[in-house]
Amino acid sequence: MxxxxxxxxxxxxxxxxxxxxxxxxxxxxxxxxxxxxxxxxxxxxxxxxxxxxxxxxxxxxxxxxxxxxxIHVPPRVKESMQMQVEAERRKRATVLESEGTRESAINVAEGKKQAQILASEAEKAEQINQAAGEASAVLAKAKAKAEAIRILAAALTQHNGDAAASLTVAEQYVSAFSKLAKDSNTILLPSNPGDVTSMVAQAMGVYGALTKAPVPGAQDSVSSGSSRDVQGTDGSLDEEFDRVKLS
CATH class of the missing domain: 3.30.479.30 (Band 7 domain)
Incomplete structure (x- = not known):
């Protein structure tokens, strides 16, 4: 100072x-x-x-x-200030509530999205596994069938192979006619159903014609010769069968 x-x-x-x-x-x-x-x-x-x-x-x-x-303010100003404070509080509460609702909706949508992704991935894996299993089954069946054909071919080339083939044809003949009699009202019968020997002889004739076909090198001659043999055999077989409808 x-x-x-x-x-x-x-x-x-x-x-x-x-x-x-x-x-x-x-x-x-x-x-x-x-x-x-x-x-x-x-x-x-x-x-x-x-x-x-x-x-x-x-x-x-x-x-x-x-x-x-x-600080002294007029009553009306004080009331206005109080209303302003309350409005600000309500505004903040509304904003917080809306943000909470938004976050909740986002979380729900994200959860559904993840669930759909996981479900689609699971379905994809299931389809892949199923396809792989079916492919393995088809391959196994093909290998088994090829092995069976190979064994059958080897057996037919051995001694008494024709007799074994005749026995197999006779068994299949009897089994086929027994199934036709059970499953259908319309069946095919030979002119002499009791003569199994003639039917087996005709089937063995077809088998013998096929086994005497040329080697695979001559593809055209094999196809034409085989077709003539089969047609001729089919003609002889057709003559032996008559269509009979059982009511």
């Missing part, structure tokens, strides 16, 4: 500082909203102290502290 400036620079230092503080406070309050005035009272006090010291330097006076003890 400078006594000379305080004595000759201003007539009433205390009054001058008080008026300056009020003016500065009004100016600083005008820069803030009412909500910020309540929240930032400490920073507002510091701003007023700085403004007073800058203006009162020529008076030889220095302000050490300024404090706003209480």
């Amino acid at each position: 400078d006594p000379y400036k305080a004595s000759y620079g201003v007539e009433d230092p205390e009054y001058a500082v008080t008026q300056l503080a009020q003016t500065t406070m009004r100016s600083e309050l005008g820069k803030l909203s009412l909500d910020k005035v309540f929240r930032e009272r400490e920073s507002l006090n510091a701003s007023i102290v700085d403004a007073i010291n800058q203006a009162a330097d020529c008076w030889g006076i220095r302000c050490l502290r300024y404090e706003i003890k209480d």
